[in-house]
Amino acid sequence: MAKKRNATILVAVITVAAVVILFWRPTVLIYGLQAAGLYASIAIPMGLILGIVHIVNLAHGEFMMLAAYATFMVCQAFGLDPFVAMVPVALVTAAFGFMIYKLTIRQALKSPELNQLILTFGISIAITQLINLSFTSQTRKMSFDYVSASVDIGELSFGIYNFVFVVIAILMVIGLRLYLTKTISGKAALAVGQNPKGASIVGIDVDKTYGFVFALASGMIGMMGALFITRSSIFPGVGGPFTMKSFCLIAMAGVGNIPGILGASVLLGISENFLKAFRGTRGWADIVFFVLIITVILGRSIKGKKA
């Protein structure tokens, strides 16, 4: 009962805050939500791997970067739009992810966590250097008219394209929820994520499940890589910062809490843009990021201790 009351109060506070911001500085809400959509749709696949395979994939951003380069080449060669190219690119990235899992991650599943981190960090460096050697560090960007689509409300003009990422993030959350609760392989993945030994005893092929989840998450980040080139330039180091951001958002949401990643992203996106709206705090976006993480994790720890 108390939990329900707290949740209602929280929703009411968030709604009031959103309405106030909407009238006071609508762009804070608009750009905040757009940033949140991008953060969440990149972090969710990483959250899936961490929640089920229990591996922190430090090459997560590099998978996205690799997919972005693949999309760039496909679009250049065949004149395709990234929204079309994302289908084959996602499939190829899923296959690549599966191969990486089989050849490397699988061998380190029982190793200490530090070894796993070093392994995926090594993969990230290898991918970055491979792209650097093949394409040089010079940036590439494709230009699409629809990216500059805008809406005018009175004197306010703002871009609406980045709301695509909000839609994708919501679809990812809903899709994963349906997959994990309504399908047999999804339920198996959930079981493996909660208790791999128990799942194995009841006949679930843990290795196969891990491989599938890793491939699924790689395919999802591959799809994001394809769409990433519509809004951003690509270069070998473009993925790295998103690995860090994704990991922190997962830490804020709690491991295995996929809808929580969306919530954490909204909190982060709006907080960042709120600070950017004031002259004196424009450069504080990175600070708010870490302050939020520390506050949430500390709060959760204190709550856990009390419980």
Added chain:
Amino acid sequence: MKKALAVIAIFALAVPAFAQSGDTIKLGGTWPLADITGKQGSMAAQLAVEEINAAGGVLGKKLELIVIDDELKADKGAAAFEKLITVDNVDVLVGGMASGVALGQVPVLKKYGKVYVTTGAAASSTVEKAIGADSDWYFHLHPWDYNQGASYAQGWDEIQKKYPSIKIKKIFLAYEEGAFGKSSFDQTKVLFGADKRYVIDGAPFKSAAQGGGDYGAVLEAAKTFKPDLFLWAGWDADALPMLEQAKAMKFNPGIYLGAPPGWPIGFGTSKLSDNVMFYGMWAPSINEISPASKKFYTGFVKKYKEEPATYFAPLSYSAIYIIADAIKLAGTVETNALIKALEATKYASPLGQTITFTPANIIKHQGIKNQKILQWQNGRQEVIWPFESATAKPVYPFPKWK
């Protein structure tokens, strides 16, 4: 025992002499090779070496260029110079790009006093100060930050005089978060805002190169300020996404100007690039007014099957020719004679200007002191100032978004 020591001493003294009297004159350079700017800088330097050798070399000897990757790290850059000087026994040092690396190399340079013709470093408050006034062997080609700022101010004054329809009063600087961006903003305020001729405002943004790439807030601040000149100082990764967002927000300053170190591949093919102005030192359009530029460009494209992406390529190419000409003039690679010969440099460079060495604020030998103001017009980079190097007239104002 004394005889033995004397023999060893004579042998030790003779080794460097033998090293220099071989069939080659050795040049040693450091560039960040994983970066397109540094990589092409070293490629252009190699091209110049091959051209000079094909034309008979220098003093009857071939030039040899030894390149070490400084990896954009100060310690690697310093170790590379130590090796080039003590192991490879190079006669002259060349190259360079980032100020941070240059700063790390200063102690090694001062230790050996080897002649260095450098293409990098713009941070006067650190590098120029560290080099000091007494380092006669230091020849700096790239303009210092204050040279650049002063030339921009001069450029806009002259442009407004020549084209009265161009009127600039309010300038907004969108600068990347961090020390470089902040110092650029501070310098802009000093240079343009000093006598209140211009009203300056600015805001930071996180560059896509550092994991950012969301320009909504900074463009919103700029739009509210209504600048006549909007300048952004970031990286090539910001160029197109910022334009796309500016278009989405219908942000239309009179002048839209970017100052990245290079442009993304194919930037000129985007419709959004049209009439964007920028600062730089070289563009392929200079081929039309400079035979040296045409020779460099043709040679580079022929050898490497790619276009020079930034001005560091012609700058590095120029450095090699300047060294070769000085060695010819000096008739030796001996330090004092070479310094004298370099001081007499008058090189018609591919950058569209003749390079000579004159004193800067601290150092004695400063090569280039001004940057150029350029504009993307129909996919081409045109020089609009200095007028003597101009390849086109400025298009003003920046057209309204359709």
